Amino acid sequence: MANTGTDDGVSRRDFLTAVGLAAAGVLAGCSPEVREAYLQKHFLELTPEEVQHRLARLRADCRKQFGRDVSISAVPARPDVMFGYALDLSRCIGCRRCVYACVKENNQSRDPQIQWIRVLEMEKEHGIDLERANPYYDPEKVPDVDHFYVPVACQQCRNPQCTTVCPVGATWQEPDGIVVIDYDWCIGCRYCMAACPYGARHFNWGEPHLPPEELNPDLHVLGNRPRPTGVVEKCTFCIQRVRTGRYPACVEICPVGARKFGNLLDPESEIARILKEKRVFVLKSELNTEPKFYYFYGV
Amino acid sequence: MGPIEFIRTSLRFILRGGVAYWLWIVLLGALIAWGGVAYVDQLRHGLIVTNMRDQVSWAFYIGNFTFLVGVAAAAVVLVIPAYVYHWKPIKEVAILGEILAISAIVMCLLFVVVDMGRPDRSWHLLPGIGRLNFPGSVLAWDVLVLNLYLVLNLTIVTHILYRGMQGRAYNPRLVVPLILFSVPAAVGIHTVTAFLYAGLPGRPYWNASILAPRFLCSAFCSGPAIMLIVFQILQRTSNIQIRDTAIWKIAELMAYAMFLNLFLLGAEIFKEYYSATQHLVHFEYLFAGLRGHHALVPYAWAFVTCGIVAFLLFLFPATRRNVVTLNLGCLLIYASVYIEKGMGLVMPAFTPDTLGEIYEYTPTIHELRIGAAIFSIGFLIFTVLCKIAVPIMTGEFVARPSRARAA
Amino acid sequence: MSQDTEDRPEKGPENDELEFSIARSNALIPLLLLFGLSILGIVLIIVRAKPIESSEGATARQAFGPADFPGIFQQPPLEPLVAAPVADAGGHADVLFPVPAPPFSEGIFPCSTCHADITPNPERRELAMHEDIVLHHDEEHRWCLDCHDQNDRDHLRLASGAAIPFTESYRLCGQCHGTQYRDWREGIHGKRTGRWDGAKRYLLCVHCHNPHSPRFAALQPLPPPVRPQFLHPEDAAAGRTDAARRQDGDGEHGH
Numbered sequence: 001m002a003n004t005g006t007d008d009g010v011s012r013r014d015f016l017t018a019v020g021l022a023a024a025g026v027l028a029g030c031s032p033e034v035r036e037a038y039l040q041k042h043f044l045e046l047t048p049e050e051v052q053h054r055l056a057r058l059r060a061d062c063r064k065q066f067g068r069d070v071s072i073s074a075v076p077a078r079p080d081v082m083f084g085y086a087l088d089l090s091r092c093i094g095c096r097r098c099v100y101a102c103v104k105e106n107n108q109s110r111d112p113q114i115q116w117i118r119v120l121e122m123e124k125e126h127g128i129d130l131e132r133a134n135p136y137y138d139p140e141k142v143p144d145v146d147h148f149y150v151p152v153a154c155q156q157c158r159n160p161q162c163t164t165v166c167p168v169g170a171t172w173q174e175p176d177g178i179v180v181i182d183y184d185w186c187i188g189c190r191y192c193m194a195a196c197p198y199g200a201r202h203f204n205w206g207e208p209h210l211p212p213e214e215l216n217p218d219l220h221v222l223g224n225r226p227r228p229t230g231v232v233e234k235c236t237f238c239i240q241r242v243r244t245g246r247y248p249a250c251v252e253i254c255p256v257g258a259r260k261f262g263n264l265l266d267p268e269s270e271i272a273r274i275l276k277e278k279r280v281f282v283l284k285s286e287l288n289t290e291p292k293f294y295y296f297y298g299v
Numbered sequence: 300m301g302p303i304e305f306i307r308t309s310l311r312f313i314l315r316g317g318v319a320y321w322l323w324i325v326l327l328g329a330l331i332a333w334g335g336v337a338y339v340d341q342l343r344h345g346l347i348v349t350n351m352r353d354q355v356s357w358a359f360y361i362g363n364f365t366f367l368v369g370v371a372a373a374a375v376v377l378v379i380p381a382y383v384y385h386w387k388p389i390k391e392v393a394i395l396g397e398i399l400a401i402s403a404i405v406m407c408l409l410f411v412v413v414d415m416g417r418p419d420r421s422w423h424l425l426p427g428i429g430r431l432n433f434p435g436s437v438l439a440w441d442v443l444v445l446n447l448y449l450v451l452n453l454t455i456v457t458h459i460l461y462r463g464m465q466g467r468a469y470n471p472r473l474v475v476p477l478i479l480f481s482v483p484a485a486v487g488i489h490t491v492t493a494f495l496y497a498g499l500p501g502r503p504y505w506n507a508s509i510l511a512p513r514f515l516c517s518a519f520c521s522g523p524a525i526m527l528i529v530f531q532i533l534q535r536t537s538n539i540q541i542r543d544t545a546i547w548k549i550a551e552l553m554a555y556a557m558f559l560n561l562f563l564l565g566a567e568i569f570k571e572y573y574s575a576t577q578h579l580v581h582f583e584y585l586f587a588g589l590r591g592h593h594a595l596v597p598y599a600w601a602f603v604t605c606g607i608v609a610f611l612l613f614l615f616p617a618t619r620r621n622v623v624t625l626n627l628g629c630l631l632i633y634a635s636v637y638i639e640k641g642m643g644l645v646m647p648a649f650t651p652d653t654l655g656e657i658y659e660y661t662p663t664i665h666e667l668r669i670g671a672a673i674f675s676i677g678f679l680i681f682t683v684l685c686k687i688a689v690p691i692m693t694g695e696f697v698a699r700p701s702r703a704r705a706a
Numbered sequence: 707m708s709q710d711t712e713d714r715p716e717k718g719p720e721n722d723e724l725e726f727s728i729a730r731s732n733a734l735i736p737l738l739l740l741f742g743l744s745i746l747g748i749v750l751i752i753v754r755a756k757p758i759e760s761s762e763g764a765t766a767r768q769a770f771g772p773a774d775f776p777g778i779f780q781q782p783p784l785e786p787l788v789a790a791p792v793a794d795a796g797g798h799a800d801v802l803f804p805v806p807a808p809p810f811s812e813g814i815f816p817c818s819t820c821h822a823d824i825t826p827n828p829e830r831r832e833l834a835m836h837e838d839i840v841l842h843h844d845e846e847h848r849w850c851l852d853c854h855d856q857n858d859r860d861h862l863r864l865a866s867g868a869a870i871p872f873t874e875s876y877r878l879c880g881q882c883h884g885t886q887y888r889d890w891r892e893g894i895h896g897k898r899t900g901r902w903d904g905a906k907r908y909l910l911c912v913h914c915h916n917p918h919s920p921r922f923a924a925l926q927p928l929p930p931p932v933r934p935q936f937l938h939p940e941d942a943a944a945g946r947t948d949a950a951r952r953q954d955g956d957g958e959h960g961h
Contacts, residue, residue: 038419042423042430045430093922093924093925094927095925095927095928096927096928096929096930097778097928099928099931100770100771100772100775100778100779101772101779104772104779110769110771110773111769112347112769112937112938112939113769113770113771113931113932113937115931118654118931120654120655129655130653130654130655131577131580131651131655132655133654133655133656135654135656135930136930136931136933137927137930138927138929138930139927140926141924141926141927142924142925142926142927143924152654161499161500161501164435164436165436165437165438165499166432166436167424167431167432167436167438167439167442168420168423168424168429168430168431168432169430169431169432169436170423185430186416186417187415187416187417187418187421187423187424188346188415188416188417188420189411189414189415189416190356190357190414190416191436191438191495194356194357194501194502194648195499195501195502196501196653197500197501197502197653198501198653198654199353199652199653199654199656201353202353203346203353203356203416204345205345205346205347205349205351205352205937205938206344206345206346206938206939207344207345211773213773214771214772214773229416229417230345230346230415230417231416231417232416242902245901245902245903245904246901246902247898247899247900247901247902251898252897252898252899253778254897254898255897255925256914256922257895257896257897257898257914260893260894260898261898261902262893263902263903269893269902270892270893270906273892273893273894274894277892277894278894284501287500287501288500289500298889298894298895299885299886347937347938348938350935352934352935352937353934354934355934658934658935
């Protein structure tokens with residue numbers, strides 16, 4: 001092995017020291033905010049104080065980027081809550097209002113366009129057959145005769161493949177069942193996107209563009225805060241709403257009441273009632289992901 | 300001789316060359332610069348300058364990465380006969396295989412970095428400082444194993460060259476265990492990379508147990524193919540003696556690997572076409588086109604044809620030993636495996652995507668420029684390391700007695 | 707090392723060693739160059755290939771957002787709930803639900819303003835007034851006075867003859883549509899607003915279903931997502947003009 005230390009000049013230790021000093025020098029040259037942003041820890045490792053600090057920084061960033069004041073929270077999961085979702089396929093008419101309401105509520109990039117919900121048009125003759133699904137339908141009126149509609153977004157699986165494969169642990173499942181992403185930790189490798197069987201995860205391929213007047217200022221740090229370039233995002237069941245007791249935006253906008261949401265652990269909730277009284281199913285059940293997003297036929 | 304002297308002498312070797320050598324270096328430098336500019340553009344605008352989209356979220360970069368992991372793993376094909384079976388004809392040139400492995404691994408790491416959305420956050424992968432999801436994520440395994448393999452090969456090569464420059468033999472008690480360990484390590488890197496894919500239930504095209512064996516077989520075909528061509532170039536440009544028995548033995552091993560490669564491909568084809576479940580769509584897209592989309596079909600048949608022809612050329616000793624057919628076979632198998640790992644592995648898995656949509660991906664100029672730059676970096680590393688290694692191997696370089704220094 | 711190319715390699719014991727070596731053959735380099743160039747050519751051909759032309763026309767290239775449909779996505783304030791009256795004395799105790807005010811047409815209620823002075827005529831006929839109401843609701847077997855109380859137009863009429871206020875119209879609908887009624891009571895049927903962890907907000911059936919013509923009209927769907935090959939703003943068709951913006955969809959089902 002190469003001799004160390006004893007001969008002329010640079011030993012391995014000296015070399016490494018030099019590199020370390022250089023890196024430290026670069027970092028020292030940056031402004032404190034930039035340095036802090038770069039060196040920030042994983043969300044789950046933050047103390048409550050550090051969480052508040054991060055929220056303050058994000059507020060300041062939004063102020064700078066959008067010229068607007070926002071309120072950003074990190075409200076945690078409530079105990080004894082496990083969120084579930086049910087979608088009535090006999091009622092969905094494929095109007096896509098949920099898609100755009102979600103975009104509005106969750107501050108998705110408008111250009112390049114990101115949509116967390118994808119509505120698939122299926123042929124009645126073939127039933128639910130993803131190989132024949134068409135997300136680009138655009139008839140004059142919906143529902144189109146001979147077709148029915150299946151909206152798909154993150155299924156919030158109980159055995160999520162995406163959280164297992166993330167190499168840096170940037171995505172995990174919260175105690176109330178929502179799979180979240182720490183947008184400041186994600187390295188953009190997109191392994192989770194390859195792993196997701198439902199195409200539910202979306203990537204910020206370009207710099208996300210959101211006009212300031214369209215910003216929804218009620219934010220959650222793990223939900224709808226504006227995302228940077230190069231990170232993955234997805235439906236979070238409107239974490240900023242549901243953790244304060246409200247319904248997700250898609251549930252509220254649906255004009256035909258096809259979307260149902262609630263606490264699976266509460267036997268009086270409509271979602272628990274649906275599981276008990278209707279016959280529900282999930283997509284790709286053979287993959288054992290055990291989604292918490294159910295489909296059923298109300299009539 | 301201290302490390303500084305080692306570096307100085309190496310630089311002397313590197314900077315010494317004829318017109319052809321310098322033209323080669325300039326060409327590589329130009330490609331690196333051209334691609335470097337493209338990468339800066341990609342950093343500025345994001346990965347949207349590629350043609351990857353949500354539907355096909357891994358493509359050119361990861362395809363190349365997968366292929367190059369195979370090339371890196373294939374260095375072991377030289378190592379096994381050399382050190383395990385003490386076969387001298389190959390032992391002399393085994394180090395070239397390790398130099399290839401180093402170049403290939405560096406290229407792999409570079410392809411991963413250019414594919415990342417946030418390369419500035421790479422430090423999140425470091426265990427201890429960041430948060431490496433080990434052992435849960437196979438990608439975390441891959442990060443560890445690839446870097447370990449790189450360090451392993453760097454250690455072996457640096458030691459052998461350093462000792463060689465000093466005029467001393469390498470220390471077998473250090474080198475031989477490391478080299479023997481590099482055999483399972485090589486198998487390991489390609490197996491872990493295969494498991495990256497095979498472990499995803501959401502991608503039925505990949506979710507097959509046959510994937511890891513297929514990877515290894517194709518690696519053992521393509522890696523040595525490069526080595527054979529490199530050996531012949533070195534014959535022309537240096538004094539290295541590479542015996543024909545060594546070449547023939549490698550070619551023979553490649554023939555076995557090629558057969559297995561074709562057999563495993565055939566096994567997959569049978570299973571998919573005979574059971575004809577809906578998972579067939581990915582193979583259909585690849586070999587026959589699907590719903591009017593057939594961009595990959597010519598490439599699919601090209602890689603199958605090249606693979607079969609190369610196998611036949613290597614099967615018969617007559618064609619295996621003929622200069623023209625041997626090199627033709629090498630080029631064909633290289634092309635076959637490159638197309639198969641690049642277009643035949645990654646893209647069909649995403650086409651159709653998980654919700655049945657077909658998005659036909661083709662690489663953009665940006666991706667090609669960056670890819671060319673990374674390949675040029677790999678070639679450059681390989682050239683430079685060979686430039687240092689060859690004079691030592693041929694015995695042309697004789698160590699100057701080092702100035703006496705207090706130990 | 708240029709000077710070395712002139713040196714001959716050492717002659718080995720086997721002749722085929724020299725035969726094998728292509729040190730004197732110039733075939734290799736041109737072969738490699740040809741191969742490399744053909745790869746480059748193939749690659750350039752791929753890259754020049756145009757993206758698949760979408761057959762859906764302009765909308766597949768344009769990325770729409772919620773701001774293009776302000777009528778749909780402006781959040782109306784939640785209407786105040788009408789205090790639920792106490793159950794009728796002697797009536798079967800249906801659970802009563804607080805709901806927003808029934809969506810009457812402007813000025814039509816209370817109906818007794820006009821009908822107090824009009825003699826009820828139970829015979830089925832075409833009406834002189836209310837011609838804007840088209841009955842598409844089991845009109846073969848039923849007509850107005852099967853649901854509207856003949857003698858008190860400010861109330862509705864159950865099958866038993868009992869009169870119920872308009873704020874409890876769900877009881878009337880529930881007589882025939884029992885499954886939907888049960889689902890609605892549990893929160894499974896109908897538009898859901900309010901809080902999942904608190905009291906559910908209920909709407910009357912008639913807030914969504916026109917009681918005289920309950921079937922939902924088909925809607926114009928909002929635009930499909932932009933195709934991935936046009937995701938990059940530079941790849942999309944030039945500009946989104948106001949003319950290309952779609953009309954606001956209609957989310958209401960008024961009567």
